[in-house]
Amino acid sequence: MAWSPNNSKFAVCTVDRVVLLYDEQGERRDKFSTKPMDPKYGKQSYVVNDMVFSPDSTKIAIGQSDNIIYVYRIGEDWGDKKAICNKFVQTSAVTRLLWPAENAVVYGLVDGKVRLANIQTNKSSTIYATESCVVSLACNVSGKGLLSGHADGTIVRYFFDDEGSGESQGKLLTHPCPPYALVWGANSIMVGGCDKKVVVYGREGHVLQNFDYSRDRSEREFTVGVSSPSGQSVVFGSFDRLRVFNWALRRGMWDEAKPKEISNLYTITSLAWKRDGSRLCAGTLCGGVELFDCCLRRTIYKNKFEMTYVGLSQVIVRNLSTRTRVVLKSYYGYEIEEVKIMGRDRYLVAHTSDTLLLGDLLNNKLSEVPWPGSGGNEKFFFENETVCMIFNAGELSLVEYSNNEILGSVRTEFMNPHLISVRLNERKQRGVENNKKLAYLIDIKTIAIVDLAAGYNLGTISHDSKIDWLELNETGRKLLFRDKKLRVRTKAQPPEGQKEGKQ
Structure with a gap:
């Protein structure tokens, strides 16, 4: 099973090797059949071991036991023609798949190799090789690091980009049993297997926590694990x-929540978590697919918006009239406090312990x-569509929407947006790449002009009224x-080398 990154499609591959495509409400909308590597062996000659969507949600990679990966183009709309756009023949059966980057499919093989298939060049290469079958693959929240679990209990870590963490690569640890349920959460690695234990490992492979169910007669081996998109919840x-x-x-x-027990569900063979965090799907040995709604709480705001808290650091904001939605997520994993919709119901504001989240819903x-922490005493102004103005304790801060750094801060006591x-880059000028300017009052008779892109004052203008x-x-x-006195003045920034003029 696999959810598309754009949250609109859910794919299930059955024992008949047919891929069924559902919409986000669980209604079947499309399907297509997979094919064997060699037609002369027939359709019964292989099984599909894993399946994954491309980052743009228009392709699906299928890993098969007959030593091949097929990449199918399924298109953007329901009913689009399905066609094989890539195929990668291997020396042994494909066991697991990941698709972390636009053109790179990562996969594990029965012979212990972890390889990379490039969709653009149609070529594959070995990232690293081991002597034991790959039984699980997991990537971190950013998708720039991966873990492979092997039948001999070995877990290997590899980074495309360690993002400055300085963490080691190569063999990380040896688990007591094959790590079939392998998850890389936000702050640690969690492993489950046939010993009925869930073990939490730190960044360098040392044991942090151990959840032991081996004495529970009703418990069986852990077959699969999955992390929420934020990495702050894990399900085995x-x-x-x-x-x-x-x-x-x-x-x-990690804290264990109350387990979800369902009689006659039998062994869970597959888990897939929707990218916005709102749904979890469980596939069973008997062919059932269970769809679970995931949220900590759900509230209605102003009778116009539905707030679904799918995790401590992630909230889905849905407009009830237009049916559009925005996924608000703390990049740092901080817990999001109350979310507010302000500025003619267009802008959202939310606090965490150390950050401020802002958004343009339109x-x-x-x-x-x-x-x-500022005590929540800020005043927000949304008159400008590209930047939010925040006043707090005599300081004006500017935040450009879609930028994760404060654009600029100045001291002023004049909180009227007319002052x-x-x-911000409102008209293109020849030879000027980044044009970001601010004018504000230092005192009631003095105007300051600041170049926000370069970070320095362009000058001040003193007036007599x-x-x-x-x-x-x-x-x-x-x-x-x-x-x-209702007198209007203009001031122009002169060309370089000339004195300022007043009109």
Whole structure:
């Protein structure tokens, strides 16, 4: 089973080697048949061992026991023609698949090799080789690191990019049994197998926690494991039971939640978690697919929005009238507190312990910036469609939507948005790549102009009367302002080498 990254398609491959495609509501919309490597051996000559969607959700890779990987183009819409666009012949059976990057499919083989298939060049290469069959593959939350579990208990780690963590590569640890249920969570690695134990390992392979069910006669071996998209919840499947573990951020350890027990479910053979975190699917040995709704809580906001807290650090915000939705997620894994919709129901604001999350619901632009605890006394202004203005304790901070760094901060006591003007790349100029300017009041008679991209003051303008309105033009080269006597002034930034002029 596999969910598409865009959350719109869910694929299930049956024992008949047919891939069924469902929409997110669980309604079957399409299907296609897989094919053997060599037609002369017939359709009964192989089984499908694993399946994964491409990052753009338009292709599906199928790993088969007859030593081949087929990549099918399924298109963007239901009913699009299905066609094989790539095939990679191997020396042994394909056991597991991952598709972490646009053109790279990672797969494990029975002979112990972990390889990389390039969709663009149609060529494959070996990342590393071991002497034991690959029984599981798992990637980290960012998709830039992977783990492979082998039949002899070995777990190997590999990074495409360690993102500055400095963690080691190569053999990480040896588990007491084959690690069929292997999960790389947000803060640790969790492994389950036929010994009826779930073991939590640290970044360098040392044991942190051990959940032992070997004395529970109703428990069977753990066959499969899956992590939530945030990496803060993990589910292991066994016989008639799903065991759920949640990361406790404050205590820095995993807590076991109440297990989900379903009589006559039998052995769980596959688990797939929807990318927005809202659904978990479990496939069983007897051919059943169970769809579970995943949320900590669900609330209705202003009778216009539905807030679904699918994890401590992830919230789905759905507009009840337009049916559009935005997935709000803390990149750092912090717990999201109350989410608010502000600014004519277009902008969202949420706090965590150390960051501030902002978003434009109309354009689906989200930001998370460092924001130490301020007591929630900020005032937000959304008059500008490209930037949020935040006032707190005499300081103005600017956050550009879709940018995860504060654009700029200045000291000012004047919180009226008519006394502040921000221009961000509103008109293209020859020879100017990044044009971001801010005009604001230092005091009631003095205007300061700042280049936000370069991070320095362009100058100040002193006036003889109180200023009650100001505005930069689109290029940020001209300033228009008005004083209390209703006199209007303009100020232009002169070409280089000339003195300033006043009009």
